[in-house]
Amino acid sequence: SQQGEEDPQALSIQEGENATMNCSYKTSINNLQWYRQNSGRGLVHLILIRSNEREKHSGRLRVTLDTSKKSSSLLITASRAADTASYFCATVGWTGANSKLTFGKGITLSVRP
């Protein structure tokens, strides 16, 4: 079963605009991560935010976490055509050394040149 629900399911924006993607989850988490996937194959890790953190930045990426609402958002600023991909949020529970990921269904982002 999948933990996360991303919103929207699909997003189309113009190059240079910002893209905001949201994720909600159901159970208590140790951390939440965002991944990018191109062409339905390999996943690339983007950013990790721990349950005791509220905001984190990495380059053009900004992620927020609200554990009271069990939700997270990923902001990509100044988008580029190369950002076109599917984006997934994934949670890790309190399972010791096992960092198995529970993914949402993903968001398809299209950035028009």
Place this chain on the structure above:
Amino acid sequence: GAGVSQTPSNKVTEKGKYVELRCDPISGHTALYWYRQSLGQGPEFLIYFQGTGAADDSGLPNDRFFAVRPEGSVSTLKIQRTERGDSAVYLCASSLGQGGATDTQYFGPGTRLTVL
């Protein structure tokens, strides 16, 4: 350095056949994960190895699925009596296995399995 590799990249088989999917993790990574991704869905966890042992196999859908990692490096996912519903992309990931829940997982390109 080399990333996670998976072979074959594509596998087409007939219903009822046996298949093996191979994963070569990043050298030195003690943790290895298998996931399955159906069309239009996010990946779903299958099994986690720490070293040679399967530490969590709670995601394996049934007893037709089995995975091994005999020397703590390469892993093989084995599917017996394949069914059309097994068609998916099978992803492998590895991590250092020392950071606990915050270990970053590095994914391979996946094996696309099609069962006719």
